[in-house]
Amino acid sequence: MKIWGVTGWKNAGKTGLVExxxxxxxxxxLTVATIKHAHAGFDIDHxxxxxxxxxxxxxxxxxxSSGRRWAIMHELGEDEAEPTLDDLLSRLSPADLVLVEGFKTADHPKIEAHRAATGHPLIAPGNPTIRAIAAxxxxxxxxxxxxxLDDTAGIADFIARELGL
Known part of the structure; x- marks a missing residue:
């Protein structure tokens, strides 16, 4: 599986870009899977x-499980650390490409999404895993x-070249 990330500050356009x-x-x-890092306390159950x-x-x-989808929810115990990105990747079914949203400090290559209106500085200068900036x-x-940031095909072309897809 090829892995590529999208990172950036809150409201920078990460989720829209991944979508x-x-x-x-x-x-x-291509078959595509995604992993999204969320803040502690998220819940998918009601x-x-x-x-x-x-x-x-x-x-x-x-x-x-149903006839259309299945999901596993795993509760982390008090003594259990948050799984690493590698741990999570090992749980995915095979795919041509895994797009990872978040995980700023993980070792995979990334594009930084950046919107001027957020007022945040770029993450890229301090992070060598960021290979391009979509602004x-x-x-x-x-x-x-x-x-x-709005040139989805151009960004996809860049990722495809970088990963040899």
Whole structure:
């Protein structure tokens, strides 16, 4: 599996870019998986559902399955560390490309999404894993190529070249 990341500060356009890249790469015939880093305390379950009741009762893992999809929720114990990106990648089914949102400090290659309106500085100068910057405005990106944040096909072309897809 080839792995590419999209990183950036909050409201920089990461999720929208990942969503558009999934559409673009699947249109090109690739199978795509995604991993999204979330803040602690996120939940995909709803109070009162059977699966939430199983978790509340103390189940370490709950697998929900239907004719359309399945999901596993794994509860981290008090002594259990957050899984690394490599741990999470090992749990995915094979895909041509895994797009990773977040995980700023992990070792995979990334594009930094940057919107001028956020007022945040670039992450790239201190992070050698950032290979390009997708921005909505002109800015000094140093040695990193600057790509237009709205040019999904151009960004996909860059990733495809870098990964040999």
């Amino acid at each position: 558009r890249l999934v559409v673009e790469f699947t249109r090109r015939g 109070p009162g559902t059977d699966s939430a009741r199983h978790r509340a009762a103390g189940a370490r893992e709950v697998l929900i 909505d405005s002109a800015l000094d990106t140093g040695p990193c190529p600057r790509l237009d």
